[in-house]
Amino acid sequence: MLPAIWTLFAVLAVGAFLVIAAYWLDVQERPDLGTRARIGWSAAVLLFPLAIPAYALWGGAGWPSFLRAASVVPAIALALFFGFAFGAFS
Amino acid sequence: MAEEPGIGGGRRVFKSLEDREPRGARRAARTGPRELSVEVTLRYRLMWGLVRAIVRPLFSVQAEGLDHWPKPPFQIVANHHNGWDPLLVIAAVPLDPRITWFGPKEADFSRGFKNRVMGFFGGMIPYNPEKTSLTSAVRAVRRVFEADGVLGIFAEGRIGFRETELQPFEDGAAAFAVASGVPVVPCAIVGSTDLWFRKRVTVRFGRPIATDAVRGREARAELDGRINAAVAELLPTIEPRRPRRRPLSFLTDLLNGADDITRRRSER
Numbered sequence: 001m002l003p004a005i006w007t008l009f010a011v012l013a014v015g016a017f018l019v020i021a022a023y024w025l026d027v028q029e030r031p032d033l034g035t036r037a038r039i040g041w042s043a044a045v046l047l048f049p050l051a052i053p054a055y056a057l058w059g060g061a062g063w064p065s066f067l068r069a070a071s072v073v074p075a076i077a078l079a080l081f082f083g084f085a086f087g088a089f090s
Numbered sequence: 091m092a093e094e095p096g097i098g099g100g101r102r103v104f105k106s107l108e109d110r111e112p113r114g115a116r117r118a119a120r121t122g123p124r125e126l127s128v129e130v131t132l133r134y135r136l137m138w139g140l141v142r143a144i145v146r147p148l149f150s151v152q153a154e155g156l157d158h159w160p161k162p163p164f165q166i167v168a169n170h171h172n173g174w175d176p177l178l179v180i181a182a183v184p185l186d187p188r189i190t191w192f193g194p195k196e197a198d199f200s201r202g203f204k205n206r207v208m209g210f211f212g213g214m215i216p217y218n219p220e221k222t223s224l225t226s227a228v229r230a231v232r233r234v235f236e237a238d239g240v241l242g243i244f245a246e247g248r249i250g251f252r253e254t255e256l257q258p259f260e261d262g263a264a265a266f267a268v269a270s271g272v273p274v275v276p277c278a279i280v281g282s283t284d285l286w287f288r289k290r291v292t293v294r295f296g297r298p299i300a301t302d303a304v305r306g307r308e309a310r311a312e313l314d315g316r317i318n319a320a321v322a323e324l325l326p327t328i329e330p331r332r333p334r335r336r337p338l339s340f341l342t343d344l345l346n347g348a349d350d351i352t353r354r355r356s357e358r
Contacts, residue, residue: 025338026337062336
């Protein structure tokens, strides 16, 4: 079971980096975002497990369903990371 | 040029453009593309697969007119709207025949991430406007055609920002094909001016234009005009409207050079 969870974690970790990069670049390039909103969403990257789903679902990003689903990937990857760190899978 | 007639079932394979010149060969090996082959090598298979795996989920890529392709060798002349364009074409076309690209305007593949990746996968003829003459470029391209290869060229030379317009072609678009007498396949990449997640991009190929009977400067200029008109015919007639929601619109400039990004912002 543990190798499967490690594999899942590795895939999700790579996906998480891509989603965080996509979130960051989308915030910087979105034409309809005001300066304050842009700064706010940019700062929110520090709370990425919450900020990215919030941005995708309620932030007016207009992300299609695939990206909205992918927005929770960083949160899941982080949860798995802490799961390993605290020995939840051993 | 080191030819290896035994490789690839009769087609000739050449490793590097610089092989002819022993002086500076070591530097060329370090800075030039690793492989310049018209064969579908394992490395090309890997690149083709990677490009499709990246491009197809990001954009909705469609190919039209692939049945117009003649038997190689031939030359594809395409419009240029974005740094993604060669990748969009690769994602739209079959694995075989392999397309060798004329460009980019860089000769040193040892600098920068993008150049290093391009250098690793090869399959391009680098062009340095300050060093490369038309004669030497024609000589390099002729080797591709002699090996039954397909050459891809963005004839405008630089990126344009309107879907309905073509910029004037640079010298060479017709010259390469005329020098080797190979047909030209016009190609229009429609939809790559502005890119976002799942944007529809259509790669359209027109009917091949014969060049074997073209002789003289005037006939070549006339051919240039015919190729330009053939590519323009494949372009849309109305500038597409940009929707308000464009998810991941940073993709538009992700592969564009800094000068192109500046030009885009100043022209809009």
